[in-house]
Amino acid sequence: MTFTAFLGALDAEIRERADWGDVASYIPELARIDPAQFGIAVALADGTMLTAGDAEQRFSIQSISKVFALACVLGRIGEQIWTRVGREPSGARFDSILLLEREHGRPRNPFINAGAIVTTDEMLAGRTPKDALSEIVGFLRTAAEDDDIHIDKAVAKSEAETGFRNVALANYLMSFGNLRNPPEMTLGTYFHQCAIEMTCVQLARAGRMIASLPDAPRILSAQKIRRLNALMMLCGHYDGSGDFAFRVGLPGKSGVGGGLLMIAPGVASVAIWSPGLNVYGNSKMGTYAAERLVQEMGWSVFG
Amino acid sequence: MTFTAFLGALDAEIRERADWGDVASYIPELARIDPAQFGIAVALADGTMLTAGDAEQRFSIQSISKVFALACVLGRIGEQIWTRVGREPSGARFDSILLLEREHGRPRNPFINAGAIVTTDEMLAGRTPKDALSEIVGFLRTAAEDDDIHIDKAVAKSEAETGFRNVALANYLMSFGNLRNPPEMTLGTYFHQCAIEMTCVQLARAGRMIASLPDAPRILSAQKIRRLNALMMLCGHYDGSGDFAFRVGLPGKSGVGGGLLMIAPGVASVAIWSPGLNVYGNSKMGTYAAERLVQEMGWSVFG
Amino acid sequence: MTFTAFLGALDAEIRERADWGDVASYIPELARIDPAQFGIAVALADGTMLTAGDAEQRFSIQSISKVFALACVLGRIGEQIWTRVGREPSGARFDSILLLEREHGRPRNPFINAGAIVTTDEMLAGRTPKDALSEIVGFLRTAAEDDDIHIDKAVAKSEAETGFRNVALANYLMSFGNLRNPPEMTLGTYFHQCAIEMTCVQLARAGRMIASLPDAPRILSAQKIRRLNALMMLCGHYDGSGDFAFRVGLPGKSGVGGGLLMIAPGVASVAIWSPGLNVYGNSKMGTYAAERLVQEMGWSVFG
Amino acid sequence: MTFTAFLGALDAEIRERADWGDVASYIPELARIDPAQFGIAVALADGTMLTAGDAEQRFSIQSISKVFALACVLGRIGEQIWTRVGREPSGARFDSILLLEREHGRPRNPFINAGAIVTTDEMLAGRTPKDALSEIVGFLRTAAEDDDIHIDKAVAKSEAETGFRNVALANYLMSFGNLRNPPEMTLGTYFHQCAIEMTCVQLARAGRMIASLPDAPRILSAQKIRRLNALMMLCGHYDGSGDFAFRVGLPGKSGVGGGLLMIAPGVASVAIWSPGLNVYGNSKMGTYAAERLVQEMGWSVFG
Known part of the structure; x- marks a missing residue:
């Protein structure tokens, strides 16, 4: 299965599910959003951008x-x-x-x-x-x-x-x-x-510099980029950070709007969006998709 | 500078220093140990083992x-x-x-x-x-x-x-x-x-399976090994884990006896020992040596 | 020694002291006040009001x-x-x-x-x-x-x-x-x-209803008054409440302006003011005067 | 109604109730006790001892x-x-x-x-x-x-x-x-x-010294007795101390065996026992009886 086919299948699988989680309720403007949405964009080191689902839909990056x-x-x-x-x-x-x-x-x-x-x-x-x-x-x-x-x-x-x-x-x-x-x-x-507000595509593009992809604008030193990634790995998902590292194994940062930026250093910058949240306040389908994607591609930094 | 030369220089540099930290005092048997000791052993993917300092000295792995x-x-x-x-x-x-x-x-x-x-x-x-x-x-x-x-x-x-x-x-x-x-x-x-009790050489050898080095005995599944590494990254140095990830960028686990096991997945298993501790209860010179080594070799998982 | 003479002697003794404590610094308007001030007013069950020191000076009751x-x-x-x-x-x-x-x-x-x-x-x-x-x-x-x-x-x-x-x-x-x-x-x-803002005399008069003194206006039921006193005894001095009960033995409530209202149920309503504070944020000389007064008069509710 | 009649009526009323609370479960030897028991003994300043219910039953004072x-x-x-x-x-x-x-x-x-x-x-x-x-x-x-x-x-x-x-x-x-x-x-x-182990009668007698009753053996100074009472008032019922002071208004100390010692300084020493506990770990019927008794007699130290 090609990468694009995998993303399409993942999108299709998620759209069959009924357990999207609930949107954040404490910001009224966000509480109105339909949780049953999903988009993903993957920027690769070779400069290509793969997408599936609502990857061009704007959401609040929070x-x-x-x-x-x-x-x-x-x-x-x-x-x-x-x-x-x-x-x-x-x-x-x-x-x-x-x-x-x-x-x-x-x-x-x-x-x-x-x-x-x-x-x-x-x-x-x-x-x-x-x-x-x-x-x-x-x-x-x-x-x-x-x-x-x-x-x-x-x-x-x-x-x-x-x-x-x-x-x-x-x-x-x-x-x-x-x-x-x-x-x-x-x-x-x-x-x-x-x-x-950003789309998955925009966010994945913005994340290229944190992934040190070759086509990314040079803004920060290599050391600062490593440190950003370390902070995302240890603290990016609040009190669910350990669980994310355990299950996914890449640095990431979630937002209460349902967005998720995930970095495979040197390999890819991934943006996922699905507004329903899990108990930690992280995107429920986003976390699931991240886990599936990293497993499929073998991108975990932990081997 | 060859890798071996680097380790030798690092050992020499550390032996010049006066700020070794203090040994753990709450276990009387450990409190008697001279803090001014240092050893390092690095097991590489090609099966070689590089060492410097007191790499054959036994210590309490705690x-x-x-x-x-x-x-x-x-x-x-x-x-x-x-x-x-x-x-x-x-x-x-x-x-x-x-x-x-x-x-x-x-x-x-x-x-x-x-x-x-x-x-x-x-x-x-x-x-x-x-x-x-x-x-x-x-x-x-x-x-x-x-x-x-x-x-x-x-x-x-x-x-x-x-x-x-x-x-x-x-x-x-x-x-x-x-x-x-x-x-x-x-x-x-x-x-x-x-x-x-183990020596740095023994500990680096034992760590090969967690680094998934080719010559390591196969004991755990790849998924379990990734998860062990994730736990070491997020929790391996107690309330100094964030600092270690920030400065070093590899999974590791410290012991109050001054030992430190550090994993570069797929690349190396590193054991360092120096019994003087920092404020978090982790080896002071061990942490320093880890940071220097990873910087030199570019082994951070964060790019 | 008469009660009035005791209060006068207490006032004189306190004025000799050098350890008045510091005024609250977090409210600029209060931070300017001279800590070396002291006033006391005692309303008794027979309707008399005894005073010493700056008992007619207005202060912020906080x-x-x-x-x-x-x-x-x-x-x-x-x-x-x-x-x-x-x-x-x-x-x-x-x-x-x-x-x-x-x-x-x-x-x-x-x-x-x-x-x-x-x-x-x-x-x-x-x-x-x-x-x-x-x-x-x-x-x-x-x-x-x-x-x-x-x-x-x-x-x-x-x-x-x-x-x-x-x-x-x-x-x-x-x-x-x-x-x-x-x-x-x-x-x-x-x-x-x-x-x-109130003076010690005004505050002692206002406290008469909480002390159930005969000449106080009837505003609250006897049960509500008991409960107010219980709350003052257990919580009136923040995390110094236990110490106040231990040393003084009467319900009281302090303010960061240096005021202290103290109730001897059925016997007296006491207002003290001295703006220098102790570590708990309660009036330092006020607490001292309260302890001395209650000891002298045997007013502790604890026998 | 005489005091004795009041205690008898209180005992009778409590025995009609069905909500005795549960006995402490973490000490197996205490977990076997029937919660539906109640005894009370009141030692008065005139040397009399009034009782009702199981006042001669031994219990673990804890x-x-x-x-x-x-x-x-x-x-x-x-x-x-x-x-x-x-x-x-x-x-x-x-x-x-x-x-x-x-x-x-x-x-x-x-x-x-x-x-x-x-x-x-x-x-x-x-x-x-x-x-x-x-x-x-x-x-x-x-x-x-x-x-x-x-x-x-x-x-x-x-x-x-x-x-x-x-x-x-x-x-x-x-x-x-x-x-x-x-x-x-x-x-x-x-x-x-x-x-x-003590009975309510024994415990009420032992409490006389804390109540400073005239017929009690003199063991501690008046100041120490006041301080014991202050500690019982502020800390005698764990995180239910405020509630006890609010509702009852006397110093007391509870035990997980269902006992309760309560002091009306200068007036009475009261021991109550009922092994069923409330959420704070204090005797449920004991607390109720204490509240009723103090209300009836007007013994609150808070007026």
Whole structure:
């Protein structure tokens, strides 16, 4: 079976299933989306792009934006960010505030919400929210070599109106002196960053630089790329990261909008989207498809 | 510079340093060891073994035994073990009891002490402590193709006399019904398993099967080996696992005796020993040497 | 020595001391106050009022307002409030958010900040912030039989600008559905309630109803008064409540402005003020004076 | 209605009820007891003893022994014990090990299991388990003026065989250096202390000294007695202490055997027994009877 045939069969198999999971309910704008959708795009080292399903459908990348925001910050200020945020798995839910109290306002890693808010706050150093958002959208456009990437303002507004737990996290960080801008400014920027819309094809293209594919734009050093991948492997799926590594074996980052970016270093950049979520808040069919794909192709970094 | 020359230079460089870290103090028999020692052995896919420093010196493998005990259990009972222990990073110290209370006696993963005690308990199902220990020592001898691997009973006795926190963990597990044997029987077995002595050369040879090197004995399926590696990557260095992945980028498992087993899947099995520890309880010079070696060779799984 | 002479001697002794503690620093408006001040007022069952020191000096009652806000709510809606907040000591700091995550947004008791925010939110049911504040100020005026009790708007504003941790708590409560009004509305009301200014004499008079003194206005049932006292005894001094009960033996409630209301049921209502704080955030000299007074008079409820 | 008639009516009312709660299941010897039993004894200041129900039935006093062990230790070594154990409510279950990890082996108070094990360990300073047990049994006999008080060795043995969580606590304390004797020695003594058997009449008589009744033997200073009462009020019912203070309003201490000692300072010493427990592990009918009795007599310390 060719790769394309495999993707088509996978898409067909998933569409037969009834257990898509539920969409995230805490962002009203996302709660309306039909969970029974599925798309996949695979960018290969030879420059080809294979797709199946709704691979050209735009979706809200949400937490996947954390990877690219961190990439921006690493590119600009470098390793200094680690004075404000750690790089260990948290062993807790993505929106947990508990460890933040115990560890005096220093988030465990940049991929849980508290850590991502710190990253966005760092992006705001010396610039306006508009400029910071231009930077990250520009970064994605450069990485994807596609200018048709935008922020869905209705989603940003929806999250701003109901994201009470993120407001709590930002103010808690501020109380420990680990925000440099007013909480509402950092949060406003953060909600817009999460509301970036992309298709699977665009996301797979943007991921090529993290996979170090030959045709990807050179933006970050090889060392920084390795480190991004390490963070995705250890912390990319919140308290389901161990399970993902165990079952799939590649670095990845999920978003509550149902997106999943997965990197096979040197081999492929994969974007999957299916909005129904599992108990960890990761895409249910996305995780399944990732497991099937990696098994089929033997792409696990673990042999 | 040849690989051998690199290892020699690394050994020479480390011997010049003064910051070896401190040896573990809570096991009296280990507290007496001179921290200023260093050895390294690298088993390559072509069957060669390169060494430097004290690579033939025996040391107490301690927690590295957890990897092989888990391998035994996976080989015998398979995935059933996951009903008793999780596979997520704990975000806490190796001997933490805190999460155990909150998660009702189910340890987060098999590489923190609580989880390893459950693994040993599983090994005891239907056999005596002597038989269980024969099984794991036998497993190591088979994997290393070397029969000169033994338990240091003085170390086992020393730990049994002072390992109060492990006694607490075992009894706590028992109170939740997650031990099947009397705590003192499981613990006695566990302390002996941790007291296995090996040299870097022996350990690198035993690790070949986890690296899927061509000359390694075939013991576990490819899938089980990938999963062992995933667990080592995410949980192999306790609450320093994220840092190790970030800086080194290979699956590894440390022991409080200063040993470190590191796997480059398909490429190499590396054993390093230096008894001085860093703040996480991992070998300080061992971690440094691992980082240097992987950088030099470009072995990171993250590209 | 007469009671008046004792209070005078206590005042004189304290004024000789150099260890007043530090004023609260997180509310800028309070951080400017000189810690070396002390006042005490004791309302007795026979209707007399004894004073010493700065007993007529106004100060910010801060968390002492939580007792009267709860009294209002108990008077109006009764025991229903306990569906939203518990009545157990928290074993944690006054502004801890940790237990709130673990216990799904239900604060342990109405005297830690999270619980007090819920009480204020309950006061807002069906009325404006202005009306709710009129109710609590009116309650205090009635209880003290003194209309000269007001809110210090500069303090309320100061806390609103820097009370990030309280903003976090309110939004966290909201995320669990345990606020009924917008977080900024409830918090605005809460900050104003905490900024009520009173003198020791006014506060001791207001406390008479909680001490069930004969000349106090009858506002609450005897059972509700007993329950208020029980809550003050168990939770009135945050994670220093056990120490206060152990050393003093009376129900009390402290405020971060340095105030302390203490109740000897049937015997006396005592208000003390000294703005320097101890490690728990309670008035240092206030706690000392309370201990000395109760010892001298034999007022401990514990015999 | 006379006091005696009230107690009789209360006994009759309770015997009609069907919701006795369940007996403790984790100590096999206690798990066999019929929950549908009830006895009460009230020692009054005038020297009379009123009883109802099974007031002469022996039961295992369990955690109530912690009060008398602490009284022994306070009498002998005094306030020094507070270097090893705190006096704040824990906000957690009686057998929680969680706070012990976070607070480095110093239990929150002497009435949770960890703290009581430290108290017993202190009693063992310089003496054998047999001598320490003689001291506490002797203390109870003196306090009750009754020599017919003994240890039920079958219960002690039963708990020793199944008390895994207490074994965990003791070893955990030891790992922090907060036990001075081997864990098994301190625990053996602790299990025997908890297995003391008394009747309600004996327990009410023993409690007279804590209530400072005129006919009680003088053993402790007035200050120490006040402090014992304060600790019982704040920590006597584990994470149900706030609820007990709120509903009943007197210092008390419960035991998992269904016993309850309650003190009305200067007025009465009350012992109640009913082996069915509520969710906190306190006697269900015992708590109910305490609430009814205190309401009827107006004995709350809170007015």
